[in-house]
Amino acid sequence: xxxxxxxIMICDDSMLSRxxxxxxxxxxxxxxxxxAQDGAIAIENFEKFKPDLTLMDIVMPNLxxxxxxxxxxxxxxxxxxxxTSSVGTQETLKDAIKLGATDFLQKPIDYDVLKNLIERL
Amino acid sequence: MFSQYYGNYLLNSNIITAEQLLEALQKKSxxxxxxxxxxINAGYMTAGQVENVHKQQAVxxxxxxxxxxxxxxxxxxxxxxxxxxxxxGYLLLGQTLVDLGYLTNAAFEETINAYKAKYxxxxxxxxxxxxxxxxxMAETLLETVTDDKTKHLYSVYISxxxxxxxxxxxxxxxxxxxxxxxxxxxxxxxxxxxxxxNDVKLFGTTxxxxxxxxxxxxxxxxxxxxxxxxxYAYASFCDFINLQNGLYTVNLSNEEGLEYKLTPPVYxxxxxxxxxxxxxxxxFMYPFGDIYxxxxx
Numbered sequence: 001x002x003x004x005x006x007x008i009m010i011c012d013d014s015m016l017s018r019x020x021x022x023x024x025x026x027x028x029x030x031x032x033x034x035x036a037q038d039g040a041i042a043i044e045n046f047e048k049f050k051p052d053l054t055l056m057d058i059v060m061p062n063l064x065x066x067x068x069x070x071x072x073x074x075x076x077x078x079x080x081x082x083x084t085s086s087v088g089t090q091e092t093l094k095d096a097i098k099l100g101a102t103d104f105l106q107k108p109i110d111y112d113v114l115k116n117l118i119e120r121l
Numbered sequence: 122m123f124s125q126y127y128g129n130y131l132l133n134s135n136i137i138t139a140e141q142l143l144e145a146l147q148k149k150s151x152x153x154x155x156x157x158x159x160x161i162n163a164g165y166m167t168a169g170q171v172e173n174v175h176k177q178q179a180v181x182x183x184x185x186x187x188x189x190x191x192x193x194x195x196x197x198x199x200x201x202x203x204x205x206x207x208x209x210g211y212l213l214l215g216q217t218l219v220d221l222g223y224l225t226n227a228a229f230e231e232t233i234n235a236y237k238a239k240y241x242x243x244x245x246x247x248x249x250x251x252x253x254x255x256x257x258m259a260e261t262l263l264e265t266v267t268d269d270k271t272k273h274l275y276s277v278y279i280s281x282x283x284x285x286x287x288x289x290x291x292x293x294x295x296x297x298x299x300x301x302x303x304x305x306x307x308x309x310x311x312x313x314x315x316x317x318x319n320d321v322k323l324f325g326t327t328x329x330x331x332x333x334x335x336x337x338x339x340x341x342x343x344x345x346x347x348x349x350x351x352x353y354a355y356a357s358f359c360d361f362i363n364l365q366n367g368l369y370t371v372n373l374s375n376e377e378g379l380e381y382k383l384t385p386p387v388y389x390x391x392x393x394x395x396x397x398x399x400x401x402x403x404x405f406m407y408p409f410g411d412i413y414x415x416x417x418x
Contacts, residue, residue, distance in 0.1 A: 013385060014363070016343055016356035059363065061385040086367020087383055089374035106371070107364055108289075 007032040009051035011042040039063030058085035073100035127211035128295030147408040168227035255280040301399040307331040312358035314386040334410030359386040
């Protein structure tokens with residue numbers, strides 16, 4: 001997929017994290033970016049916008065990233081959801097992989113790794 | 122990381138006052154390292170020899186290194202080595218205090234030797250701290266914690282916290298043990314997050330500051346100017362605490378097999394320190410202001 005055609009959803013309760021990620025995505029030519037500030041809005045926006053890639057934080061109010069991942073993967077098994085979190089404990093990783101997460105990016109995010117991941121889509 | 126403890130040591134040993142420390146921290150960035158302090162730190166010259174060289178320099182128009190060699194205190198190789206060596210941050214603080222007249226060369230010599238001896242620090246540790254030395258340095262801030270398990274969890278926490286402050290906010294701070302009662306009334310802006318074990322709170326973490334310090338913190342953390350106390354400014358506190366706690370849980374999971382979780386961070390502008398059951402209260406003294414960090418039951 002061409003990078004400018006990829007639609008990405010950033011799901012993170014931190015306004016600062018969303019802004020930093022969005023700035024980075026824009027800088028590599030990815031301008032079709034959707035945002036969500038918790039797991040419940042992530043589900044709603046996923047159904048509305050069908051993003052090609054979802055970057056999902058884990059610790060969020062209302063509905064956690066892991067619960068949102070579970071819901072999305074059940075309904076849309078082909079969805080590509082990459083977990084982005086500072087909490088990359090063994091158990092969290094196992095949970096996320098079991099539920100079908102495509103990958104895991106430890107915060108603070110290494111933008112080179114993220115760029116590689118997007119280019120592989 | 123030992124730079125951050127040197128100021129703490131000087132203050133706790135009543136060698137300098139909090140005001141003098143703050144002034145030195147603010148002026149540190151303009152300070153240029155001088156050969157005398159470097160030579161004392163390396164053990165190549167005593168403070169008395171440095172004074173002698175300074176006296177001679179007043180009457181002879183020679184560079185201090187050349188004079189030290191001419192007077193037989195150092196070799197050319199030692200002078201070269203000092204000029205080319207890495208200068209740890211604590212030395213810059215020491216130099217600033219000497220320049221300001223708050224420490225004499227003799228007092229610097231005495232404190233740096235006592236400081237290194239007290240914490241069993243080698244010169245190699247000063248630039249590349251190992252995990253175990255970082256943890257034992259952190260333990261010096263935990264004198265009020267008696268329970269061994271809590272002490273261990275907190276020392277690992279504080280060791281990482283200091284690294285994260287250096288990494289994401291800047292290394293120009295001194296860390297002090299504080300009393301939660303001493304948090305000033307205007308430091309009401311905060312973010313909190315709990316670390317949980319099987320959904321039971323293990324301990325709480327809170328970061329707090331006044332408006333000016335929050336804005337400066339946010340500007341450094343976000344790497345762009347933050348001029349108003351808005352959601353964006355608060356997000357820097359929430360992000361930082363979430364990142365610190367996340368990395369902490371990862372380290373404990375990888376190294377000790379402990380699986381802890383986090384609650385979502387919250388923020389507000391009405392910190393009520395009397396309602397916090399504080400176990401450890403730390404003050405990170407930056408030139409722009411103080412950031413408080415509390416670990417609570």
